[in-house]
Amino acid sequence: MKPAEIRDLTDEEINLKLREKEAALYNLRQQVRSGQLKKHRQIRSVKKDIACMKTITRERQLKK
Numbered sequence: 001m002k003p004a005e006i007r008d009l010t011d012e013e014i015n016l017k018l019r020e021k022e023a024a025l026y027n028l029r030q031q032v033r034s035g036q037l038k039k040h041r042q043i044r045s046v047k048k049d050i051a052c053m054k055t056i057t058r059e060r061q062l063k064k
Helices: 003-007 011-034 041-063
Strands: none
């Protein structure tokens, strides 16, 4: 997701998406361990999305 798309979401929606991405990251890591994952770039993409969501959440906390 792009940062502009994340900024358009509410705090609750960001938290929901964050939980989904963290679950997806867990599943990708399990696939790596079992040798099923072919595209390791997916992990990098999910981690970047998680970091972006956490950054935007923190920005909102500091503004309040």
